[in-house]
Amino acid sequence: MGGSVGPLVAADEYFTHRIVETFASVSQTDHSWTEKVCLMAAARDGSLQIGFGFGKYVNRNVVDGYAGVARGTEQWTVRTSRELAADPDSVDVGPIRYEILEPLRLIRVVLELNDVQPVAFDLVLQCTVPCVTEEREDRRNLTRYRRTVDRIRYHQAGVVAGPGVETEATR
Template sequence: MVPTIAQLVAADEYLSHQTANTFDTVATEDLSWTEKVWFTLARKDGTLQASFGLGKYTNRNLIDGFAGVQIGTQQRTVRASRVLRPCLDLVVGPLRYEIIEPMRQLRLSLAPNAAQPISYDLVWTAHAPAFFEDRDLGYAAHRNSSNVVRYHQAGTVSGWIEVDGERHHVDPEEWFGFRDHSWGVREHVGSDPADLPPAVTSKIAADYQFNWFVSCLSRPDGSRYELAYYFREFREPRGLDWFTAYINEENGRQIPILQIHPELTYRKSDHAVMGGRIYALMRGEGRRTVERVFEVEALDSEMGFRLNPGMYGAWKGQIHGSYMGEDFLDGECIDNVNDPARFAASRRWEIRDRPLRIREGDAVGFANIESIVIGDWPAATFV
């Protein structure tokens, strides 16, 4: 466990938090207070990917979410939003989130809807414990902009997905998935107030890179472990803005990583991660350090569910946590999410859930990376 965060309990599965910790006292009136769940799910052969997210904004009296499916380069996304009270359940439009067994089994469903001809009924099952990242503390525009705790978890999924009348069976032996659950004050919730001076620094305008990476590997003896890290970095003098990294063992042990050095290859046309190596520097005995090397490659060259249509960043006048009416439903089909013109129009289009294969020695598994690379960085190669 992370020393600055209280221990998880079953109640922490539910979207009822009001402080940036496990069940502690409510301590903020900030309108950016958010509690979110997110899932990325993929077939191991790279032919189909699904995504789901739900956000509860207690101080905004709103709940919203998205669900989507990608096949090849085609992504279909459904978005829904409603006023939170008086109905406090975890249903928004055709999206439903259900806790079957805390920390172990969850149900995600997208009912048939008027926005897109997609639906699904999926049960996600954990095959590893949930692990915290370090507390995410951010400072921007002369204020404390984020104070978020987040845990993630690896698992598999079963059920069915229907796209344009064709039903796909989801076999847990053929699928993998990751999820996270976060709560606290975070950036980019709702529209910025119009009566403030413009921010001095914009991540999207400056030379900037970030990776958010989760994985699960299996050793030959059947035991599992994770490489998980997250960093945000600007050019000097600001430099490294945020860093958290751990090797997580299935017995619950979290081993801190001193430094992460990803040498990744990106496709030049849309900055999709194609593969590479991730070097993790660990503490050894005495003054020694130990380097661990992980090899990654894209599960499929075209796959990578874009998060911008899921309201991560402004999209069609929408952003998560914004009031869109008493009961709002929207969606679209994008035939080629990898079209370079979309990337050229908005750098936020670069952010996607990119499924990967991962290997360390005899241990193999699957991973997911979200990334942005703006400017020239020595460890980033473009092809």
């Protein structure tokens, strides 16, 4: 008997497959294949900014993330990574967590209190307008035989609610 199948994960229980494979696998072997989320939130008066990102590199067996807060001339950033295979279903790494509360409408981003930086937040982002997708970015190298970029992004605008941000200065 030939062939192999990726490991089963929770998403395999749903009727959302698009390739003949488990959700633990992607359709190509390129090591740079990644799913990412990047988020930026700011106070209306510009006094505070939050940055958040999460990446899942299936073909590298890596999950990484960053979360940071900037206030005036101060900035705190937490970066972390882990092995994907240790927990392939979770969208968290260390004190950084990303939760989908309602697809394409409500997400939650969390930076828990940690030993790295004296900052934490727990915010819910609510979409105020529908998501917008960019045109597909499809690039090839100079000889045009190798695809170097095949990417689709979408953008979502909204407002933030939550208990706020805690820093060493606000404790």
